Amino acid sequence: LGLEADPRTWLKIPEPLKLHRELTFWAEDSKQLFKLGQMLIEQACAQLKARRLGLMAMSFQLHHRDRGPISLISLGTQALCDQANRWCALWEEHLAKTVLRDPVLAITLCGGFAQDMPVASDCLFPGPALNRQAQTALFERLQARLGRSSMFHIVSIADHRPELAQKLFELDASKAFVDKTADHNKIVSMSGHEQTMGLPRPIWFFDQAIPITERAKRPYWQGPLALVAGPERIETAWWEGEWFARDYFIAADQDHVLYWIYRSRPSTSEQNSYQWFIQGCFG
Structure with a gap:
């Protein structure tokens, strides 16, 4: 010393x-x-x-x-x-x-x-780094x-329910994907997360699922629908006190327009029968 x-x-x-x-x-x-x-x-x-x-x-x-x-x-x-x-x-x-x-x-x-400032070298040829900067x-x-509140981006949420699997965030949150009102443990990065899916998801989701009828044991919406793919069964959220059990299908109408439909399955304690719904449309 x-x-x-x-x-x-x-x-x-x-x-x-x-x-x-x-x-x-x-x-x-x-x-x-x-x-x-x-x-x-x-x-x-x-x-x-x-x-x-x-x-x-x-x-x-x-x-x-x-x-x-x-x-x-x-x-x-x-x-x-x-x-x-x-x-x-x-x-x-x-x-x-x-x-x-x-x-x-x-x-x-x-x-x-x-x-x-982080040290970064200049790029000799155009690449992803230059594209990100632009x-x-x-x-x-x-x-x-x-205005800041006018631009959003879509973030995937670790939830199997289709209507809860995505969330809009302001563009400022693009680094951490954190929202003060959301469950932080459910938020996942768009770039590092590839969701395992059964059936393809449609581009257009309806704000609310539309109930449709059944005729001759076939779903019917503006005409009979033919099931071309499925089912994909989703059962989840029972720990939240909510029974979520659906069988998803891809269905085609007479004009060959593809829809995303599901058949709700009641719980064992419920006596009502299943119900068909249409939730989205493929482009």
């Missing part, structure tokens, strides 16, 4: 990125504000690249004449980003739908806390234009 050097690395908390610019004129339209914001974004991204940092969110504060309430415009990406062109595209989309109530005299860019940038612009 005390004979050898013992250097310690100090914990450095990154400083929040903040840039401010006073204007020498009154900015009254979005074109003027876009150019001013573009300069701040380019300056901020230059600082981020020099320090190998990235941001997932930044905001602009618009200071109005006569010291009125500050207007706030928030930008966000789905991954750490230090590219000025992507931030400028989002800035342009948000600014296009912003109504200025008063002229702007100053603008402030607040970048929050930056994080270390797709992510497109989704970000669509969210900025349409």
